[in-house]
Amino acid sequence: MATLPRRVLVYSPSQALLCRSCRLQTRRFASSAAPPKPPTSGLAPLLSRRLLAVSGPDAAKFLHGIVTSSLVSKDGTPRTDPFYSGFLNATGRVVNDVFIYPHQHNVGDATDGGYLIEVDAQQLASLAKYVRRYKLRANIALRALEPEQASVWHAWDDSGKDAAVPSSNSSRIVLQDPRAPGLGYRIIQLNQTQPELDLEQATEDAYTIRRYLHGVAEGQDEILAGALPLESNMDVMNGIDFHKGCYVGQELTIRTRHRGVVRKRILPCVIYEPDKAAPQRLTYETQAESPETITADMIPIETSIGRFEKKGRTTGKWLKGVGNIGLGLCRLETMTDIVLPGEQASPSQPLDGEFKIEWGDEENKSTVKVKAFVPDWLRTELDLAANRSSNGKAS
Numbered sequence: 001m002a003t004l005p006r007r008v009l010v011y012s013p014s015q016a017l018l019c020r021s022c023r024l025q026t027r028r029f030a031s032s033a034a035p036p037k038p039p040t041s042g043l044a045p046l047l048s049r050r051l052l053a054v055s056g057p058d059a060a061k062f063l064h065g066i067v068t069s070s071l072v073s074k075d076g077t078p079r080t081d082p083f084y085s086g087f088l089n090a091t092g093r094v095v096n097d098v099f100i101y102p103h104q105h106n107v108g109d110a111t112d113g114g115y116l117i118e119v120d121a122q123q124l125a126s127l128a129k130y131v132r133r134y135k136l137r138a139n140i141a142l143r144a145l146e147p148e149q150a151s152v153w154h155a156w157d158d159s160g161k162d163a164a165v166p167s168s169n170s171s172r173i174v175l176q177d178p179r180a181p182g183l184g185y186r187i188i189q190l191n192q193t194q195p196e197l198d199l200e201q202a203t204e205d206a207y208t209i210r211r212y213l214h215g216v217a218e219g220q221d222e223i224l225a226g227a228l229p230l231e232s233n234m235d236v237m238n239g240i241d242f243h244k245g246c247y248v249g250q251e252l253t254i255r256t257r258h259r260g261v262v263r264k265r266i267l268p269c270v271i272y273e274p275d276k277a278a279p280q281r282l283t284y285e286t287q288a289e290s291p292e293t294i295t296a297d298m299i300p301i302e303t304s305i306g307r308f309e310k311k312g313r314t315t316g317k318w319l320k321g322v323g324n325i326g327l328g329l330c331r332l333e334t335m336t337d338i339v340l341p342g343e344q345a346s347p348s349q350p351l352d353g354e355f356k357i358e359w360g361d362e363e364n365k366s367t368v369k370v371k372a373f374v375p376d377w378l379r380t381e382l383d384l385a386a387n388r389s390s391n392g393k394a395s
Contacts, residue, residue, distance in 0.1 A: 043201060047147075047204060051149075052127060052131075082173060086098060086240070094227045097239070154177075155184055212327060216233075217327050224301075224319070230256050267336070269371060269373070270373070273293070305370060308353075316331055
């Protein structure tokens, strides 16, 4: 019986006894060697993700009313293919980003099928609590699955050899990741064995680096509490059905799409030293220039992004990163060349403007520059959305 590899963490409990400044220095020293570049093809266990099983006669109807995607096929029957989706609160803010897997397999001690909901592992208990809040009289059952019962994996192959990815069967569920082209495949393994694929064994860090390079946020460390689904790119990552009926949080989501302009979106970013020139390409570098080089994992979550050597309102928020790359919630009209629907490019905001992330007190302040990039797939989707908006207004 194969065992799942454990992720090795740099942090140790003894660091909790250190002051913030000392912890930063400890992390800086430990982080000088960034994780290696992802292999061309790989299979990685995602220990940061867990599964919640929802079953019962009312499961499909119940979930349909509280997620952003439709659980009903075009012919009116329950959907059988896996998909990406999200749970929102009553004000239309993201509670959790999830994958949902309809299944008829034996999972643990259950044999009646239903749905598996893949969620950030740290959010499993809170998602179960959220679902129970809307349960009322619905005939459903909830169970948090242990990793021994079902585990989450991600596979990719950029070699051009097109390594065979198995189809779903009694021991696994396979989904081509719909969030961005070329991101790979999600695999739910319904036992303790490793998926049998002719791919190099990889780590979750490798998967995370690839995800950052594609500009895809995942989990509530990156899709923060209070985030709007459109700002989190869930609309362009096939996570929202704008034609389905009512669901929790629908009103603001629909209004934002049809009447509002999405001025901020999550984008991939590169950080670099203040005395260096801005990078021209989005690339991941494994070698730091020195042990004192700041890496993306040192930057506190939600630190403001501002103009370098200029005052004014913030242009975004830093989310999370590794090495020299990460994700930021960025103002499109300021940090990119994207022109929002109904607006024109402003000559007062040059495309070569530089931006910074700064944190700490006056005695121990850290600063890096940051540059946002718009992936090709996202640029295409935003162009399509702008065309839909202009055609709608014209009609």
